Amino acid sequence: xxxxxxxLAALALLFIGYVGYGSWLAKQWGIDPxxxxxxxxxxxxxxxxxxxxAVLMGHHFSSIAGAGPINGPIQxxxxxxxxxxxxxxxxxxxxxxxxxxxxxxxxxxHDGKSVGEIIxxxxxxxxKRLFIIFALLVLILVIASFVNVVxxxxxxxxxxFGIVAxxxxxQTTAMISLLFIVLAIGYGILTNRMGVKxxxxxxxxxxGIVLAVVIGLNYGFAMSRTAWIVFIGAYITIxxxxxxxxxxxxxxxxxxxxxxxxxxxxxxxxxxxxxxGNTTFxxxxxxxxxxxxxxxxxxxxxxVACGACSGFHSLIATGTTSKQLDSEKNAKAIGxxxxxxxxxxxxxxLIAVGMVSKGFxxxxxxxxxxxxxxxSGVAKMFGFADQNNAIYALLTLAVSVFALTSLDTGTRLxxxxxxxxxxxxxERSYKDAKGVRKLLAFxxxxxxxxxxxxxxxxxxxxxxxxGLFGAANQLLAGIALMAVAAWLGQVGKNNKMFIIPTVFxxxxxxxxLVRTVITKVSAMSAGAxxxxxxxxxxxxxxxxxxxxxxxxxxxxxxxxxxxxRKGKKAAIAA
Numbered sequence: 001x002x003x004x005x006x007x008l009a010a011l012a013l014l015f016i017g018y019v020g021y022g023s024w025l026a027k028q029w030g031i032d033p034x035x036x037x038x039x040x041x042x043x044x045x046x047x048x049x050x051x052x053x054a055v056l057m058g059h060h061f062s063s064i065a066g067a068g069p070i071n072g073p074i075q076x077x078x079x080x081x082x083x084x085x086x087x088x089x090x091x092x093x094x095x096x097x098x099x100x101x102x103x104x105x106x107x108x109x110h111d112g113k114s115v116g117e118i119i120x121x122x123x124x125x126x127x128k129r130l131f132i133i134f135a136l137l138v139l140i141l142v143i144a145s146f147v148n149v150v151x152x153x154x155x156x157x158x159x160x161f162g163i164v165a166x167x168x169x170x171q172t173t174a175m176i177s178l179l180f181i182v183l184a185i186g187y188g189i190l191t192n193r194m195g196v197k198x199x200x201x202x203x204x205x206x207x208g209i210v211l212a213v214v215i216g217l218n219y220g221f222a223m224s225r226t227a228w229i230v231f232i233g234a235y236i237t238i239x240x241x242x243x244x245x246x247x248x249x250x251x252x253x254x255x256x257x258x259x260x261x262x263x264x265x266x267x268x269x270x271x272x273x274x275x276x277g278n279t280t281f282x283x284x285x286x287x288x289x290x291x292x293x294x295x296x297x298x299x300x301x302x303x304v305a306c307g308a309c310s311g312f313h314s315l316i317a318t319g320t321t322s323k324q325l326d327s328e329k330n331a332k333a334i335g336x337x338x339x340x341x342x343x344x345x346x347x348x349x350l351i352a353v354g355m356v357s358k359g360f361x362x363x364x365x366x367x368x369x370x371x372x373x374x375x376s377g378v379a380k381m382f383g384f385a386d387q388n389n390a391i392y393a394l395l396t397l398a399v400s401v402f403a404l405t406s407l408d409t410g411t412r413l414x415x416x417x418x419x420x421x422x423x424x425x426x427e428r429s430y431k432d433a434k435g436v437r438k439l440l441a442f443x444x445x446x447x448x449x450x451x452x453x454x455x456x457x458x459x460x461x462x463x464x465x466x467g468l469f470g471a472a473n474q475l476l477a478g479i480a481l482m483a484v485a486a487w488l489g490q491v492g493k494n495n496k497m498f499i500i501p502t503v504f505x506x507x508x509x510x511x512x513l514v515r516t517v518i519t520k521v522s523a524m525s526a527g528a529x530x531x532x533x534x535x536x537x538x539x540x541x542x543x544x545x546x547x548x549x550x551x552x553x554x555x556x557x558x559x560x561x562x563x564x565r566k567g568k569k570a571a572i573a574a
Contacts, residue, residue, distance in 0.1 A: 002281040003351045004274040006081065007267065010089055010347040014340045017093035022101065022336040028494045029105055033329035038112030038322060046243045047416075048112060051324040052198050053333065058253035059409075060321045061338045064100070064313045065259060065345065066406035067149065067371065068306025072470075073346040074353045074370040076303040078293060078361055080286035083300055084307075084350050091301075091308025092343030095501045097336045099477055102484040102498070103314040104335035107322035114318045114417055115483050119553075122486040125425075127556045131479065132421045134549045135315060136450070137542065138476050139417070141469045142312060142410040143236075143454025148465065149403045151229045151458065156222035167220025174223075176216035177404055181235070183208045184251035192245040205254045226459070232407065233455040240411040240447050248320065248408055255405050259345075262398040266348045269381030273355070278383040283354035283361075292365035294515070298508035302470045307346025309505065311476025312410075313339065319413040352377030411451060418446030460535075468542050471512040475550050478505035482557045489564045506554060513547040516540075 042048040051059065076084050106118045115135070120128035154174040156164075164171055187205045190196040196204075223231065239247045273279050293299045301308070317335055325331060349370075353360060355377040360368050419430060422440040427433050430441035439445055457465060485498035520540040 003270050003354065006085060006281075006351055007270055007347060010085065011344060013089050014092065014344055017089075017097070018337060018340050021093055022097065022332050022340075025098070025101060025336070025497070026332050028497075029102075029488065030493065031105065031328050031331060033327055035328055037108050037325045037328060039324050039326055042111060042323075045245075047320075048323045049244050049249070050326045051249055053326065053330045054198065054202075055249055055253045056321065056324050056326070056330070057334050057338065058256035059249055059324070060252075060316065060334050061341060062252040062256045062259060062402060062405045063316045063320070063409040064310065064338060065306065065342050066146070066402045068310060068312075069342045069346040070349045070374050071370040072303055072305040073307045073349045074360075074373050075293070075366045076300055077283055077350055077353050077357065078287060078291045078364055078366055079289075079296055079300055081281075081283045081350055081354055082285045083296060084304060085347060087300060087304050088307045088343045088346040088350070091304070092340050092346075094497075095477075095481075095505065096309035096313065096343070097339040098497060098501055099309060099311075099481050099484070100313045100317055100339045101332060101335035102488075103480055104317040104322055104325070104331050105328070106484045106487050107318035108325055108328060108331065112318075112323040112325075114413075114420060115314055115480050116417065116420060118318070118487050119483045122490045123483070123553075123556050123560045127553060129421060130549055130553055130556075131483070132417050134479065134546060134553070135417055135476065136414065136421070137546060137549075138311065138469075138472045139315070139410055139414045140450065140453055140457065141465060141472055141542075143407065143414070143450060144457035144465045145469050146403045146407045146410070147229060147232055147455050147458030148460075150232055150407065151225050153403065154221075154223070154228045155225045156220075158222070160222040161224075161227075162222060164220050164222050165218070167216070167218075167222075171220025171222050172216045173401075174228075175219060175221040176212050177401060178221055179212035179215060180209075180251060180255065180401065181247070183212060184247050184254060187250035187254060188246045191250070202253075205250075206257060209254060209257065229455050229459050232404075233451050236407050236411040237447055237451050239408045240415050241443060244320065244324065244412075248412065249324070251408065252405055255401055258398040258401055263341075263345055263348060266352060266378045266381075269378045270348075270351060272383075273381040276383070279355050279380045281351070281354045283350075283357040288364060292363070294512075298512045298515075301505075301508045302474055302512050304346065305470055305473060307343055307349070309474065309477050309501075311473045311478075311480055312406075314477065314480035315413050315417075316409055319416050320409055349374055352381075355380050411447065414450040415443050415447045418450060419443060468516070468539055468546075471509050471516065471543070472546055474505060475509035475513065475546060478502055478509055479550060479553055481505060482554070486557060486560045486564075489561065506550070510547060510550060513543045513550075516543045517547070 039048050039050045043050065073084050073088060103115065107113060110117050110121065116128045116132045119131050154170055156168065156171055158168065167175065183205065186208070187201055190201045190204070191198065289296050293303060321334065325334070352374045356373060360366060360373045419441040422437045423433060430438055430443065433441050481498050481502040485495040485502060488495035516539060520536050523536065
């Protein structure tokens with residue numbers, strides 16, 4: 001019954017937040033349904049393409065979710081369920097939802113351009129370039145992390161290659177994911193070139209998903225880890241360059257149904273567990289302020305990540321979603337609503353691990369893989385005590401699919417931002433640039449470079465990469481909040497709701513990065529075993545660079561706010 005009460009309380013609070021706070025934000029900022037969006041004004045059939053609200057919701061939700069709201073809350077459960085519950089709900093409503101909605105709206109008013117352009121408008125060109133460099137560093141971590149995750153998920157350990165019968169779980173997941181690509185292309189052609197309406201195309205797409213699952217359960221696809229990394233690198237390079245209607249829109253839209261189904265199945269499981277008593281909620285309300293992952297501040301807020309607030313969301317909102325938004329009236333549902341649904345998924349993940357916490361949380365540390373804990377917890381709600389059941393298999397598949405979805409979007413974002421870094425104000429594309437900048441701004445050059453770096457790092461130790469991703473991602477959220485607040489202040493809109501979220505996110509993430517630097521330097525100074533491992537140097541250099549860039553951007557932001565305040569005082573005095 002504890003689990004049922006937790007989810008009901010969360011859903012009620014998140015719904016109130018959406019209806020109350022979300023609507024208030026829309027009024028404060030002046031959302032205008034009559035104003036043409038960039039997708040309408042700059043339609044090019046490649047990146048600027050109008051999408052139906054349901055399709056765009058599917059793209060945005062799939063892209064921002066990935067495996068984040070499952071991994072983060074489950075790993076943070078070492079603090080107990082109350083801290084994670086409070087941060088998912090409060091963070092989702094007042095931090096993450098604010099950032100996502102604000103970023104999408106600001107980008108829609110900046111021709112669908114990135115946070116960098118929003119920063120340039122209020123904080124200057126230098127700040128824009130510094131932000132883009134910072135964002136590209138984060139995107140390298142995104143690509144590296146998810147390349148590692150996807151290759152590991154698809155990895156075949158039995159030495160087979162190609163299409164195989166009697167597949168293992170990883171081979172099944174690989175086959176279904178490959179079929180998803182084919183299915184997405186088919187859906188894109190049906191809706192964008194053959195004129196098929198969304199509803200019948202969606203029904204056909206769902207039928208295709210069922211068929212793909214049936215095929216995958218009988219025939220898998222096997223390759224080595226290196227081969228998968230090369231394949232993934234080639235796929236995301238192509239996916240980032242082709243028009244969004246061919247792969248990005250349809251793949252994310254169809255994938256979202258797996259996520260919705262996964263959430264619905266978990267909710268049914270919670271109800272079944274409450275009625276039948278198949279399992280009990282084992283996780284304590286609170287364990288300890290300090291655990292193996294560090295003190296609650298800042299570790300809790302860094303670890304939960306996407307379940308409450310994530311900087312990666314701002315890149316998606318301003319990189320792909322704003323270029324497909326058909327009307328500003330849908331910005332609240334897509335920007336703010338998607339974040340709250342993700343917070344609900346974070347709570348569901350918390351409940352799932354709470355059902356099996358004794359097997360995964362040992363001595364203040366989480367042991368095992370979060371997707372396994374999630375699937376095990378939900379399966380146990382239905383009365384299955386082991387992992388050999390269809391519910392477990394389908395949940396594991398759904399979790400793994402979204403890592404590839406995040407890769408698709410992250411690589412396209414890399415292309416946008418890398419080109420943007422080398423273009424002058426009067427240059428719209430690489431064709432307008434001169435000399436070496438024309439090569440650097442060429443879409444294929446930036447895409448290939450980012451993918452190459454990401455795949456090389458992705459082939460190495462995930463623990464060394466993931467250790468930085470959380471802090472970098474959340475620091476990006478703090479900077480994105482500051483950027484939107486600065487722009488709103490410049491155009492005379494209320495931006496006071498950004499003060500506490502911005503300060504808090506910057507404080508938490510900078511604290512985490514400083515702790516990382518101090519830990520690495522101390523270990524190296526003491527000559528600790530393996531202290532000079534490449535991963536320690538990687539974390540030290542990356543953490544230092546991001547902290548310095550962030551501090552410089554914060555200083556510029558403070559100057560901008562001070563100038564705006566003086567301007568308001570002068571206007572009042574006059």
